[in-house]
Amino acid sequence: MIDIETLKFDENGLIPAIVQDWRSKEVLTLAYMNRESLKISMEKGLTCFWSRSRKCLWLKGETSGNYQHIVSITADCDRDALTVLVRPDGPACHTGTRSCFTNEVWESETEHPFSLEMLMEQIEGRKTEKKEGSYTTYLFEKGLDKILKKVGEECTEVIIAAKAEDKKETIYEIADLTYHVLVLMIEAGISLEDIHRELASRHVIDKKVKQEKMTQ
DSSP states (O other), X not given: OXXXXXXXXXXXXXXXXXXXXXXXXXXXXXXXXXXXXXXXXXXXXXXXXXXXXXXXXXXXXXXXXXXXXXXEEEEOTTSSOEEEEEEESSOSSTTSOSOSOOOOOOOOSSOOOOOHXXXXXXXXXXXXXXXXXXXXXXXXXXXXXXXXHHHHHHHHHHHHHHHTTOHHHHHHHHHHHHHHHHHHHHHHTOXXXXXXXXXXXXXXXXXXXXXXXXXX
């Protein structure tokens, strides 16, 4: 951990803070902190910024309820900028959007963004807004038993491909299994955050066990 006094604030006593979703790493907003707001952020575990327009401290979510729970704060190599990973309670932007960065300037024709969160949203959309001819909508219409059957079938396909040591086919089947598990999660009301939280708790347990073994 570095001393915050070694951070390089600008001539106005401010340092830019890039706020990202801790899971997807999506950039939510760019704000500024001074020493006081940074200290408050660290003490409360909630993002607190300095409003350049209002000239005052601004605890994100204090009026809207859209708090940003801080997971970590990291400085760049020059120590003149910060990235803040957060677990957001709601939209980051005052316009009501999840991220402040919504105005597309340019997009590659060959590279396309993808995340499990994006896929999850698309699958959920096929449940809430049914689309004729959609396989995903078909699964939701058939219900839990059909979804569970497909998950079981895909598990078997993964085992067969892995046993054959066919890497390409194993990747393909794991992707199929992942998709069907996401469908099951939505049907069961389970979020990616629920899974992240469970895995994170196990990581802490394993870390403690490892530390205990080292001290024996």
